[in-house]
Amino acid sequence: MKKLLIELLTRYFKNISESWSAKLIPIFAGKLSDPQIRTFVDSSLNVFIDVIETGDYKAADQYLIETYTLFSQANLNLLEVSQLFSQGRFAVLNFIEKDAMSNTDPVILLGFFDELIEQIYARYCVLHQDTQMKELALDRDRLAYKLELNQQYLKSILHSSDQAIMMVDQNEKFITWNKGAEKIFGYTEDEVLGKPSTFLFPEGDEYIKELEQIIRDAKEIGFKSIVETQRRKKNGELIAVRLSVSRLPNNNGDYAGRSIIIKDYSEFKRLQAQIDQSEKLAVIGQLAAGVAHEIGNPLTSISSLVQILQRRSQDSFMSEQLVNIKENIDRITKIVRELVDFSRPPSYETAVQDITDVIKTALGIVKYDKRIRKVKFETDLKNSLPSTNVAADQLLQVFINILINALDAIEGNGTIHLKSDSDKKNVYVEIKDDGFGMNEETLGKIFDPFFTTKEVGKGTGLGLSVSYGIIKRFNGEIKVASRLNEGSSFRISLPIVNN
The missing domain is CATH 1.10.287 (Helix Hairpins)
Structure with missing residues (x-):
């Protein structure tokens, strides 16, 4: 049986090697154990081979139809076969209508089985119709194939984009959510679909008014040009984004929702x-x-x-x-x-330094401050971190400035956390306090020269400006995060250098 089936496949697809044909046999191996099917195949095999040799492909087609009918009556799950392959939807039609098989790709051979049931049945339905009906059926199938290819292409673009691409229906519920959106906002598709678009919004009436204007423009104009705004990630972080919106019409041309493309604008x-x-x-x-x-x-x-x-x-x-x-x-x-x-920054000599040693020195100096009696210091300072090239006295000045600001923020009663660590490119120090924190307006001005929230006579407003300049001169970064009544966090990162 196995040998005859290999011969059958090899003759039917003339250029396919025996090894390729052999790979197809296991697919049907379990199906051929049925006695009724085996008897049918044994008795019909020679007839079918003769049909192939004479070039009567319509008869071969009819034979496959009869085979399919028998398989269906036996309740065989041929759907498993179609799920194995994804190419060659029209392989059957092409093989039957073309005599020359010399350029057949083995992948297309496998594709023959992808649509065996559907396409053979479709051919049978139009077998006794006139030529025009056959051509219409073929054109329909080819158009369906092209449509499917386009859908797969668009789906590939949708999910490979690093921008957030999403769609909402007319009730502002999410119906599409791509991988780019998952990467930017942290939510998976299952977490988002069916939820209102407003769940990504920060708090504030201005964002609801912004949404109302976007919907009006989408309905009346058909699109909304680039809007710079903010959205909230899954971890609660607010990020700057740029978004554009296009109208989605239904079959009648009425408003059915909108597509949204969002780019993370925070780094810019x-x-x-x-x-x-x-x-x-x-x-x-x-x-x-x-x-x-x-x-x-x-x-x-x-x-x-x-x-x-x-x-x-x-x-x-x-x-x-x-x-x-x-x-x-x-x-x-x-x-x-x-x-x-x-x-005019003073002249300085840089040297390879361990950032943990510098922060420990700064902490030792600040502990002489009389306000620290009720202050708790929590440290997570890594030893033997990669080195960075800085002027130690200037980096010390930066750490002292930030630690003194932390003491002022907790008003002598609270906790200050210090951490040092590294990643692939940088070493960094984080200094956090649980003081009164800052609002967004203050947060946007803290590195401005002469800006201070302290009482007159207690600060010049230059400490953080000078610190900012020092860190930038060493090609580093200083970032701050703060919320009112929740404390502040400063992160100083400096590039790693080889000793």
């Missing part, structure tokens, strides 16, 4: 903010240099005169006032020195 916004910050620092730095020079020279003279008066004064009241003047002069001098550092 972050880089743009860095550029804006650098330009702002450059302009203010030039101004600060001039101001520091104009103040510094007369201040030196005033300070010298005060010291002379202190040495010569015999009046106690006058001496007290001179001490007060001297203290204020020292305060002004400190501000001028910070302005100079800000506008």
